Amino acid sequence: MTLQTNLDHIETENQYNDILSNNENVMICCGRMGPMCVPVYADMETLRDEYPNVKFYDMLFDIPDAQVIRNLPECVGFMGLPFTVYYKNGKVVKATSSIQMREQITAVLDEYFSE
Amino acid sequence: MGNLYDVIILGGGPAGLTAGIYLSRAKIKTLIVNEGIIGGQMSLTHEIANYPGIESLSGYMLSVNMQKQAESFGCKIISNVKITKYNLKNDIKSITVNEKEEYKSKAVIIASGGKSRELGVLGEKEFAGRGVSYCATCDGDFFQDKEIIVVGGGNSALEEAVALTQYASKVTVVHEFGYFQAYKHAIEQATNHPKIDFILNSTVSAFYGSQSLEKVTVKNLKTGEEKDINIDGVFIFIGYIPKTEPFAEILSLNEGGEIIIDKNMMTDISGVFAAGDCITKRFRQITTAVADGTVAALNAIEFIQK
Ligand SMILES: Cc1cc2nc3c(=O)[nH]c(=O)nc-3n(C[C@H](O)[C@H](O)[C@H](O)COP(=O)(O)OP(=O)(O)OC[C@H]3O[C@@H](n4cnc5c(N)ncnc54)[C@H](O)[C@@H]3O)c2cc1C
Numbered sequence: 001m002t003l004q005t006n007l008d009h010i011e012t013e014n015q016y017n018d019i020l021s022n023n024e025n026v027m028i029c030c031g032r033m034g035p036m037c038v039p040v041y042a043d044m045e046t047l048r049d050e051y052p053n054v055k056f057y058d059m060l061f062d063i064p065d066a067q068v069i070r071n072l073p074e075c076v077g078f079m080g081l082p083f084t085v086y087y088k089n090g091k092v093v094k095a096t097s098s099i100q101m102r103e104q105i106t107a108v109l110d111e112y113f114s115e
Numbered sequence: 116m117g118n119l120y121d122v123i124i125l126g127g128g129p130a131g132l133t134a135g136i137y138l139s140r141a142k143i144k145t146l147i148v149n150e151g152i153i154g155g156q157m158s159l160t161h162e163i164a165n166y167p168g169i170e171s172l173s174g175y176m177l178s179v180n181m182q183k184q185a186e187s188f189g190c191k192i193i194s195n196v197k198i199t200k201y202n203l204k205n206d207i208k209s210i211t212v213n214e215k216e217e218y219k220s221k222a223v224i225i226a227s228g229g230k231s232r233e234l235g236v237l238g239e240k241e242f243a244g245r246g247v248s249y250c251a252t253c254d255g256d257f258f259q260d261k262e263i264i265v266v267g268g269g270n271s272a273l274e275e276a277v278a279l280t281q282y283a284s285k286v287t288v289v290h291e292f293g294y295f296q297a298y299k300h301a302i303e304q305a306t307n308h309p310k311i312d313f314i315l316n317s318t319v320s321a322f323y324g325s326q327s328l329e330k331v332t333v334k335n336l337k338t339g340e341e342k343d344i345n346i347d348g349v350f351i352f353i354g355y356i357p358k359t360e361p362f363a364e365i366l367s368l369n370e371g372g373e374i375i376i377d378k379n380m381m382t383d384i385s386g387v388f389a390a391g392d393c394i395t396k397r398f399r400q401i402t403t404a405v406a407d408g409t410v411a412a413l414n415a416i417e418f419i420q421k
Contacts, residue, residue, distance in 0.1 A: 035178070038153075043195055076326050079245055079246050079248070079258070080253065081254070097245060101196075101197060102197070
């Protein structure tokens with residue numbers, strides 16, 4: 001099961017591990033097709049061209065394998081969708097809960113992934 | 116001149132989307148620029164049961180439908196962006212988005228709506244998304260079998276409190292007065308609900324926790340007495356304030372921050388119209404926002420065709 005977005009979807013834990021092992025800069029938005037999540041996916045779709053050094057993915061919050069994100073220590077205490085997680089060399093550098101404005105997302109991308 | 120439009124609409128709630136539908140359908144080149152989520156406050160509503168022709172639908176789905184309808188007529192929509200500059204006074208108006216892209220138009224409709232009023236107390240911002248929420252639809256299921264508080268005593272607070280009982284084991288409504296400012300049916304549904312308790316004449320005065328919310332202080336506004344309550348989540352529905360700060364220096368607002376309009380829904384700047392929850396009016400509903408959006412759009416068409 002996937003989200004109805006134009007992003008690449010992560011559907012399994014194996015795929016998640018592969019992506020993190022093979023890419024330096026990764027942003028994953030884990031959510032549903034709800035009011036707080038959709039704007040974040042839409043921003044990620046348009047940010048792909050601006051940040052070619054970052055891989056952008058989404059993951060449906062309700063699939064069992066999404067526990068890899070739901071159970072991250074960085075997401076403990078999160079009670080608002082989506083959970084958006086930024087990874088550098090497989091390590092979490094930042095995680096946010098609930099909707100983020102485009103400028104909040106780019107601030108994180110610039111801080112951690114600028115070349 | 117790809118960035119020149121006939122009309123730019125500021126806001127993508129029901130007022131702005133309706134204006135977008137009417138304008139685009141009339142073949143007026145229209146752009147909606149929305150700073151928040153499409154649908155605005157409407158998309159945060161768990162269930163809408165008072166929109167004619169639709170028995171019951173989530174606010175999110177009604178927003179998606181209105182967006183699709185506007186886009187189907189050719190309306191362009193940019194959402195979740197920041198408008199960094201407004202130039203509304205000249206004949207050709209312009210706005211700058213994200214400090215980069217400039218969009219111009221012959222007329223503007225402001226449909227910036229309202230935003231949730233915050234309590235403005237210790238810990239509220241810190242625990243937003245970590246136990247403090249302003250949207251039952253979005254965050255309700257994080258509170259499965261948990262105890263929560265709903266702050267407020269109007270229609271939204273009571274209706275969302277009832278909606279939240281499908282997740283929470285107990286909902287306590289904390290309200291500043293000894294009576295509710297809601298319709299009879301909403302009061303009856305909430306007061307008769309076995310999972311809902313009430314603490315009246317009181318407010319939440321502080322939020323505490325570590326990684327997520329754990330405890331709040333509830334203050335009795337009559338006696339001043341304070342007590343701490345262990346709680347997993349707090350949903351705040353204490354009314355809305357107009358989102359008109361960017362326009363305060365540009366056009367006339369009343370003392371409540373609402374945009375003053377004339378009978379054609381035009382502000383005191385020629386070619387700048389306003390619609391929906393951001394204007395001076397008494398009843399703030401989807402139906403009234405949709406009606407305002409229609410009237411503003413039809414007047415804007417007349418204005419640009421003059
Ligand atoms: C919890 C809740 C429950 C409700 N339940 C109901 C109900 O059951 N039935 C009903 O009829 N009504 C209900 N309402 C009220 C209804 O949602 C509002 O009256 C209606 O959404 C107002 O529409 P609007 O388009 O004027 O503004 P909004 O819905 O507030 O939309 C305005 C949009 O403009 C954006 N914006 C703000 N400033 C700018 C700017 N400067 N530039 C560009 N964009 C901007 C905002 O981010 C937002 O997306 C409810 C409201 C809430 C909060």
